[in-house]
Amino acid sequence: MTQIDPRSAMHLADAAVSVELETPDMTLNIGPQHPSTHGVLRLVAQVDGERVMSVDPVIGYMHRGYEKLAEVRTYAQTIALVNRIDWVSGFANEVPFVAAIEKLMDIEVPPRAQYIRLILTEMARISTHLVFASSYPLELGASTPLMHAMREREHVLELLESVTGGRFHPNFNRVGGIKPAAGGGSSMKKVSMDLPAGFLAATDEAMTRVLDIVDDVDRLATGNELIQARTVGVGVLPAAKALEYGVTGPNLRASGVKYDLRKVESILPYDDFEFEIPIGNNGDCFDRYVVRLEEIRQSASIIRQAIAKIPSGPLRAKVPRVLKVPKGEVYVRAENPKGEMGYYIVSEGGRIPYRVKIRSASFSNLSMLPWILAGQLVPDLVAILGSLDFVLGDVDR
C-alpha cells in the first residue's frame, strides 16, 4: 500500500477544479411522483451541470373537471366537490362558493353562522400552515419540526372533525348558513343543533398549544444556520413579477405587498377583530416561510377573539327548500390559506349553474415556475418549490 502524501492529494484536488468540465445540457425529469413536488407535478428541466436552464411544468394529472361537473349538479351538490379543490384546507374552499350563491339569492347569513364559518376557516388556515411548517424544514433536511407540527395539526383536525364530521372534506356549509353541527344531536331535531358541547373551550385551549408549537418550530428551524443558508436570498420573487403572474396569498405578501382579502373585501366579519398582516421584505424562500409561521399566530389570535365574541342565534337563514338561483353573474373571492380563491358563477335562473369558473390560488402561484426556476441550482429548486406551498388539487381542479 502506498501512502498518499497529503500535499499531493491537495494538489490533485486543485488540478481537478481547474479542469474545464464539459457539462452538456441534459433533460432531467422530476416527478410526477417525487416527494418534492407535493403530489403529481412533473417538471421537465433542462440542466447544465447543477444549474437549471429552463423548466417546463407539466400539470393536469389531478384534473377532475370540476367546472364541467358543476354544470350538471345542483348548487348544493357542488359544495361537496369544491372542498376537494385544495384538500388541505377543505373548509375554506366552501365558504366563497356558498357566499356567491347567497349574494345572487340575496340571503343574509345569521351572525353566529358567520362566526362559525370564520373560526373554522381560520382553523383550516392553521392546519394548512402547520403542514407547511412541518414539511418545509423537512425538505431542507430538518426532520424534527415535522413530528411536532403534524401532531398539533392533528389536534386541530380533530376539532374540525368534531364539528363537521370530516377531517378534510367537511361539506359543512349550506346556502344561508351552516349544516347542523355533528355534535348537536340528530339532524331531525332542529331545536338543539349547534356546536358540540365544549368545542369553543377546547379550541381556545388548542390555540395555546398551536402557539407553543409555532414557537418550537421557530426555535428548531428558523434560526438554524443551514436553513438560513438554503433559504435566505434564494428564489427571490419581486412584487411586480408576482402581480403579473397573479401570485396571491402568503407568497405575494412575502414579496412585500400588503394584500389580504380578509382586510380588503371580506365575506366574513373579519372587521370585528384586530389582527396584523405579516409581510416580508425580500420575497425569498425565507420570507415566505416566516410569513406563514406568523400567519398561524395571527389566525390563533383571530380565533380567540371570535370565541370571546361569538353571538348566539340561528345557524341558518330561511331559504327555499329547492334552491333556484336568480339569473345573474357574480364573483366572490376569499383569502384562502394559499391565496385568492374565487368562484365566478353564471346563473340562468335554474337549479344548476350555467357556468362556474373556479379561480384557485395554487394555479396562478405555480404559473410563474418557469420564470422563477430558470437559472437556479437543482437543490434550490427543491427549496423554492417547497416555499411556494402549493397543492396539486388546487392547481388542477
Added chain:
Amino acid sequence: MTDSPSEAEVMESGEGTEGVSASDVSALAEELGALVGATAWSDNFGVIRLEVERDNWVAAAAKLRGRGLELFSWLSAIDWSREVEVGEQVESPDDLDERFEVLCRLSSVKNADAVHLVAVVPKDDAQLPSLVGEFAGAEWHEREAAEMFGIDFPGNPAVDKHLYLPDAFEGNPLLKSFPLLSREVKPWPGTVDVEDMPTTENVEAAQDASGETDGGDE
C-alpha cells in the same frame, strides 16, 4: 360609503361587509369604461364588467394595468350556446346570440377595485389576441381556455400545447355541446341517492309542495 340605505342594502346583500359601496362601484365602472373605450359596462353585485372590442383587448388591459389594476387574477371563457348536451339551457335559447365571452379579471392590490374585462368572440372566428405580452401569467390561463373551449390566442407561445388534457385528447370539454362522457357510460349514482336531476317541472312541483322552509338537509 353611501348615505342611501337602499344602495347599502344592495351591496351588503347576503354577506357582511363590502369594501366599496354601490355608488362608488358605478362611478368607477363609468370611469374605467371611458378609460378603455368600452362598448358596454355594468356592475353586477360589485363586479365591474367592461365589454371591449377584440382589437382593443390588449390595449384595454394595458390601460387598466396603468390605472393600478395590476394583479392578473384569472382569464376564462363562457360558451353561450343553444345546443346543450349536458346541464342547464339558457333561459330563452331562441333569442340567444351564439358566441364565446372571454373574461379577464384584473384587480388592484391597494383596495377592492377589480374589473372583468370582457371580449365577445364569434364562434366561426374563435380567436383573441394574447395578453402574454402584458401579463406573463396569462399564458396558462389562455392555454386552459384554448383547450377547454377551442379559442385561439395568437401571440401565446404555447397555446397549442395542452395544459390539463392528455396530449392525444380531442375535443373541447367545456363546450356546452361536449357530452359528459362518464355519464354516457354510466348514469350518475347521485341521481338515485339524492333526487331526480332537476327539470323545470319537478322543481316547480317541489316548490309548490314545500314552500319556504327553515332549511333542512338537502
